[in-house]
Amino acid sequence: MSMFSNNPALRWLMHNPIWGFVLLIFVFFSLSADHFFDARNLQNIVVQTSTIGLIALGMTLVMINGNIDLSVGATLALAAAFAVDVQSWAAFATWGNWQILPAVCLALLAGIAMGAINGFIVWKTGVDAFIVTLGAMLGIRGLVFVYTGEQSFYAANFAYSDFSMMSLGPFPVLAVIFVLAVIAVHWLLSRTVHGRNTYAVGGNREAAVNAGIRVGPHMMINFMLIGFLAALSGVLLSTQMGAATPNLGRDYELWVITAVVLGGTKLTGGKGDIIGTLGGVLAIGILRNGMNLMQVPAFYVYVILGSILIAVLFLDKRFNRTQNGGLRL
Amino acid sequence: MTMPHTPALQLQGIVKTFPGVRALDGVDFDVRPGEVHALLGENGAGKSTLMKVLAGMYQPNEGRILIGGKTVAIRNPIEAKAQGVVLIHQELSLVPEMSAAENIYLGELPRKSLGRVDWKTLFAKSNAILERLKCRFRAEVTVANLSIANQQMVEIARALTVDARVVVFDEPTASLTDAEKVVLFDIITDLKAQGVGIVYISHRMDEIFTLSDRITVLRDGQYRGTLDTAATNEDEVTRLMIGRSLDLTRHEAPPEFGKTMLEVRNLSCAPLFRDISFSVRAGEVVGFYGLVGAGRTEIAETLFGLRSPSAGEILVDGQPVQITNPRAAIALGISLVPENRKEQGLVLHMNCRDNMTLPQVQDLTSGPFISNGAEIAIFDQYRDRLAIKTPSWKQSASVLSGGNQQKIVIGKWLSMQPRVLIVDEPTRGIDVGSKSEIHTLLRELAAQGYAVIVISSEMPEVLRVSDRIVAMYNGRIMREFDISEVTEDNLVQAISGIKAEEVA
Ligand SMILES: Nc1ncnc2c1ncn2[C@@H]1O[C@H](COP(=O)(O)OP(=O)(O)OP(=O)(O)O)[C@@H](O)[C@H]1O
Ligand SMILES: [Mg+2]
Numbered sequence: 001m002s003m004f005s006n007n008p009a010l011r012w013l014m015h016n017p018i019w020g021f022v023l024l025i026f027v028f029f030s031l032s033a034d035h036f037f038d039a040r041n042l043q044n045i046v047v048q049t050s051t052i053g054l055i056a057l058g059m060t061l062v063m064i065n066g067n068i069d070l071s072v073g074a075t076l077a078l079a080a081a082f083a084v085d086v087q088s089w090a091a092f093a094t095w096g097n098w099q100i101l102p103a104v105c106l107a108l109l110a111g112i113a114m115g116a117i118n119g120f121i122v123w124k125t126g127v128d129a130f131i132v133t134l135g136a137m138l139g140i141r142g143l144v145f146v147y148t149g150e151q152s153f154y155a156a157n158f159a160y161s162d163f164s165m166m167s168l169g170p171f172p173v174l175a176v177i178f179v180l181a182v183i184a185v186h187w188l189l190s191r192t193v194h195g196r197n198t199y200a201v202g203g204n205r206e207a208a209v210n211a212g213i214r215v216g217p218h219m220m221i222n223f224m225l226i227g228f229l230a231a232l233s234g235v236l237l238s239t240q241m242g243a244a245t246p247n248l249g250r251d252y253e254l255w256v257i258t259a260v261v262l263g264g265t266k267l268t269g270g271k272g273d274i275i276g277t278l279g280g281v282l283a284i285g286i287l288r289n290g291m292n293l294m295q296v297p298a299f300y301v302y303v304i305l306g307s308i309l310i311a312v313l314f315l316d317k318r319f320n321r322t323q324n325g326g327l328r329l
Numbered sequence: 330m331t332m333p334h335t336p337a338l339q340l341q342g343i344v345k346t347f348p349g350v351r352a353l354d355g356v357d358f359d360v361r362p363g364e365v366h367a368l369l370g371e372n373g374a375g376k377s378t379l380m381k382v383l384a385g386m387y388q389p390n391e392g393r394i395l396i397g398g399k400t401v402a403i404r405n406p407i408e409a410k411a412q413g414v415v416l417i418h419q420e421l422s423l424v425p426e427m428s429a430a431e432n433i434y435l436g437e438l439p440r441k442s443l444g445r446v447d448w449k450t451l452f453a454k455s456n457a458i459l460e461r462l463k464c465r466f467r468a469e470v471t472v473a474n475l476s477i478a479n480q481q482m483v484e485i486a487r488a489l490t491v492d493a494r495v496v497v498f499d500e501p502t503a504s505l506t507d508a509e510k511v512v513l514f515d516i517i518t519d520l521k522a523q524g525v526g527i528v529y530i531s532h533r534m535d536e537i538f539t540l541s542d543r544i545t546v547l548r549d550g551q552y553r554g555t556l557d558t559a560a561t562n563e564d565e566v567t568r569l570m571i572g573r574s575l576d577l578t579r580h581e582a583p584p585e586f587g588k589t590m591l592e593v594r595n596l597s598c599a600p601l602f603r604d605i606s607f608s609v610r611a612g613e614v615v616g617f618y619g620l621v622g623a624g625r626t627e628i629a630e631t632l633f634g635l636r637s638p639s640a641g642e643i644l645v646d647g648q649p650v651q652i653t654n655p656r657a658a659i660a661l662g663i664s665l666v667p668e669n670r671k672e673q674g675l676v677l678h679m680n681c682r683d684n685m686t687l688p689q690v691q692d693l694t695s696g697p698f699i700s701n702g703a704e705i706a707i708f709d710q711y712r713d714r715l716a717i718k719t720p721s722w723k724q725s726a727s728v729l730s731g732g733n734q735q736k737i738v739i740g741k742w743l744s745m746q747p748r749v750l751i752v753d754e755p756t757r758g759i760d761v762g763s764k765s766e767i768h769t770l771l772r773e774l775a776a777q778g779y780a781v782i783v784i785s786s787e788m789p790e791v792l793r794v795s796d797r798i799v800a801m802y803n804g805r806i807m808r809e810f811d812i813s814e815v816t817e818d819n820l821v822q823a824i825s826g827i828k829a830e831e832v833a
Contacts, residue, residue: 192444196427200435203424210386210422211436212407270426 017315018262018279021308022286029290036293043172047240049285050178052252053278054233056259057185058226060277063260064189065222066202066269067122067129072230072256074140075114076249079231080238081148083107088156097159108231114140115227119220137253144246152245161242174236181229186274198222202269258305259284262312283308335398337362337526338383338414338495343392345378347728349720352378354550355392360495360526365517367537367558368530369570370547371760372732373718376530377419379547380497384416385409396494407436413494415487417501419530419731419758421480423472430455430468433486458489463512477504478621485513488520496520497528500731502536503757506621506786514540532732532760533787534563546570571762586796587611589647590780591663591749593632596641601627602804605641609749609780614771616795617784619824624804625784626668629751633665634658645749659688662748666739666755668784675726675734682708682722685741711740714770716763732759739767743774750774751782756790768794788817800824 013020029036055072062069083103086092092099118136122129155161166173189195200208201215208215230249238244263280265272288301336359345353353375360366368376381387383394385403393400396412403409409416423432431438433455439447455468464482472480481504488496498517502510517527517540531537537544538558546553546569553569592608602624609615617625630636632643634652642649645661652658658665675684686693686704693703708722715736719729726734735758742750752771756764771794775781785791791798798810800823807823 191446193438193440193446194444196431196438196446197436199427200424200431203426204422207422207424207432207435210406210418212385212405212410213436270424 016264016276016279017312018264018276018283021312022279022283025283025286025290029286029293033290033293036290039170041289041293043175045282045285045289046175046178047172048289049281050174051233051237052255052259052284053178053281054181054229054236055226055252055256056263056277056281057181057274058222058229059256059260060263060265060272060274061185061189061198061222062129062226063257063265063267064202064269064272065198065219066205067219067222068133068257068267069115069118069129069223069226070133070253071114071118071136071140072226073249073252074137074144075111075227075230076234076237076252077144077244077246078114078140078147079107079111079234080244080248081144081153081246082110083235084153084155084160084238084244085148087160097157100157100160104235107235108228111227111229111231111234112224113227115223115225115230116220118227119223122223123216123220148244148246150246152243155238155242160239164236164239174240177232177236181232182274182278185225189274194218194221199270202271204270255284258309262309264316335362336360336395337397339395340379340383341393341395343379343382343394344390345375345382345387346390349724352550353382353389356547356550356552358545358552360528362494362524362526363521364542365521365527365529365540367541367544368528368547369532369537369544369566370553371571371716371718371762372736372758373730374547374570374760375550376547377499377730378550380416380499380528380530383409383495383497384414386416410437410491413492414497415491415493415495416497417484417488417499419499419503421477421484423480423483425471425473427472428469429459429466429472429475429483429486432472432483433458433468434490435487437490454490455486458486461489462486462516476622478506478509481505482509485516489516493520493525495526495528497530499530500532500758501529502531502533504621510536532758532764534566534761537566538563548572567761570760586613587778590645591632591782592644592647593628594642594644596628596631596638596643598627598631598636598638600804601636602801605806607799607806607809609782611748611778611780612775613796614775614781614783614794616791616798617782617801618788618791618798618820619786619801621786623801623824625801626753629665629753629782629784632658632663632751659745659747664742664745664747664750666742666750666752668753668757675738677727678725680723680725681712681717681719681729681737684726684737685711685744687741689745707744708740711744715740715766732763735759736763743770747779749780749782751784753784754786755783756785756787764790788820791820792817 035041055076059069059072086103086106087099092102114136118133121127121132164174168176189198197208197213197218200211200213201218205215234249237248259280260272260277261267261280262283263272263276263278265276284305287304291301339359341357343353343356356375356379358379368379370376378387382389383403385405385408388404394403395401401412403412403414424435430451434451439450439454441447452468459466459468462482462485464479466475466479472483475483481501485501501513505513517529521527529537529540541558543555544558544561544566545555546566548570556566587610589608589610594606596605597603605628607615619625627636631638632652634654634657637653643652644650650661652661652663676687682704685708690699693700705722711717712719717736717740718733726737729737739752739755755771756767759767768790771781771783783791783794792815796812798812798815798820800807800810800820802824810820
């Protein structure tokens with residue numbers, strides 16, 4: 001123990017065990033999978049990670065706040081459907097490439113609106129966020145099917161799908177967007193009053209209320225943010241596919257929650273950070289990518305991730321216990 | 330001494346009801362600038378509720394609040410603070426994962442542009458306040474890593490964040506060490522000199538009589554009167570509070586003791602305590618006296634299987650035993666009433682009865698079902714015994730007054746009829762009437778042949794209940810006293826680490 005705690009790098013790793021795991025699998029795949037370490041593949045990993053990663057940023061806020069959002073996959077599908085469909089509306093037929101703009105704006109607004117509805121219901125009724133967003137998950141997914149008539153939409157404007165191939169210098173634009181979002185949300189959470197109050201509400205809601213913090217608006221803002229990020233993720237995903245399918249984003253809520261919990265955010269709220277979440281999504285991204293390169297069947301990824309999830313939480317508990325002076329609770 | 334007699338704050342005819350409870354029934358109360366006004370009453374009398382009305386956490390059903398002579402509406406805690414009213418809560422109201430500084434300024438973190446937190450100002454101001462309180466930790470530390478006493482200091486630090494007109498302390502000393510109490514009393518004197526009105530709630534008569542200028546007594550939510558401290562005495566206040574006088578004599582000559590029930594040999598748990606040896610016989614009450622932080626709670630936790638000792642032996646009935654978890658301890662007949670009731674002793678959202686019968690519910694069955702009648706019988710018995718104030722057993726434990734929650738926890742373990750009962754600060758936050766009832770109960774348990782260990786930081790308490798007193802200092806046993814040889818002086822010496830002069 002004492003040997004560990006003297007070295008700041010090791011001490012940091014002890015508090016962020018997921019980054020140790022990221023490092024481990026990174027080295028492992030670099031050595032054992034051909035082409036893993038290629039610059040191209042590394043870019044790929046970041047792009048692939050960004051889909052889940054963007055939502056995970058929002059989920060971190062919502063979970064630290066003491067809530068959860070299960071409707072993100074459905075919101076993603078809704079936003080993707082809007083973004084692809086609206087650009088082919090007759091009203092924008094003469095807009096050229098500008099027809100993409102109203103489509104994307106509408107898609108993002110839809111995401112914010114879904115989040116606002118979730119947040120508002122949780123705030124005003126006091127019903128558990130799990131239940132509210134479970135309902136929203138089913139409801140929104142249903143809407144998507146109604147809206148698309150169970151069909152896939154294909155982007156009419158080729159500029160739309162070209163967007164995902166663009167690069168800023170050596171960096172793919174999708175990766176750049178993700179990194180910017182990481183920085184922005186990290187800043188929001190760690191530097192702003194809203195971010196700190198998010199921790200306070202999740203850490204001890206009664207104390208927050210006693211101190212005069214208005215709990216409801218903070219929760220609402222965080223739900224709107226996750227709605228926005230889920231929609232953004234949906235838009236970017238549809239640019240990669242040049243299409244939107246009604247089943248897009250199925251199970252994403254599970255991947256996202258796994259990543260966030262891997263990153264050390266507590267399900268009960270009050271604890272967690274973006275650095276951890278970034279580690280969580282990278283772990284999932286690297287694992288999926290590396291095992292794909294090694295041609296391991298995809299379902300093994302589930303088995304490994306499940307085991308890792310439990311192992312990381314176990315380690316976390318161990319470390320926290322020794323910190324409490326060995327008191328068994 | 331002349332005092333300005335226009336009150337800084339006045340409450341008139343306050344009524345507050347909860348479902349099934351009339352918590353406040355037309356209460357009048359006022360605080361003058363520069364006075365300490367003590368608020369007294371039994372557990373559940375409505376003291377905390379009255380102060381929460383004042384702080385904007387509850388809206389009264391009737392009555393009005395006047396500040397500086399003008400009627401005001403206080404809709405939430407921020408408005409109260411803006412009016413200069415600060416409430417230091419009875420139960421810690423802190424966010425454990427956040428820094429001390431953020432907790433001190435919770436709800437009003439200093440801002441920069443773009444809604445950013447102004448960390449520099451925050452830490453500078455918080456550290457200045459902590460320095461004034463002579464705290465030995467920095468504002469940057471996470472609250473979860475602080476001791477309960479230091480957490481209490483963080484709570485108190487909130488009173489110094491604004492130019493307060495009135496500061497309410499709701500049982501602030503419950504978990505403070507004597508040294509910290511002195512600092513707190515200095516701060517109170519300081520605030521008083523600046524013309525701040527202080528409301529002070531406590532069940533400790535000695536504090537009330539040293540600090541306060543006036544005393545107001547509540548009983549069952551009703552106003553019973555206001556007395557000048559200088560013109561009254563403990564007995565009068567007690568009678569106003571509980572309707573009778575208290576018998577404060579020490580218990581009679583020690584009875585015959587039975588065989589040794591629990592023995593501890595050279596028990597250590599570095600760095601918390603070292604080399605602890607003592608024994609408890611059937612029929613005996615052993616008091617553990619020392620300052621907060623002397624290692625007494627940790628010994629109790631070790632005996633109850635919550636910590637692993639690093640060396641030493643525990644013997645129950647003369648047999649060496651390994652106690653690795655609380656279930657093993659309960660199976661051996663050892664029970665612990667923990668110090669921190671809210672976190673360790675209660676399932677807050679469960680009702681009163683279920684909380685009380687929780688550890689023995691598997692024994693209270695009729696056929697495959699839990700026997701409702703048996704559970705209620707146990708609850709009724711201890712509700713009467715301990716004077717627990719609740720409209721019915723169905724009430725959720727979370728809404729009981731602080732003292733009544735404590736009583737539920739005590740009742741829970743007493744009803745288990747353990748062979749060795751360890752109680753940690755059994756009367757912290759408990760009113761004087763029930764306090765003496767609990768003391769009597771502990772004596773009775775011993776008389777029935779149980780072995781009882783009482784951990785307490787209150788000297789009158791250990792002197793009243795114990796047959797033997799173990800004095801601890803800094804993780805070590807300094808001395809063991811028989812009740813006949815103990816005096817206040819040699820006890821104080823022992824717990825401050827001064828060895829009794831040894832005869833060569
Ligand atoms: N939120 C609530 N819902 C229902 N009943 C409540 C609530 N808050 C308090 N009560 C009841 O109101 C009464 C007064 O409680 P209060 O906390 O004011 O007592 P107190 O005088 O502070 O006692 P203590 O000395 O034990 O702290 C109690 O009977 C309590 O059970
Ligand atoms: Mg109270």
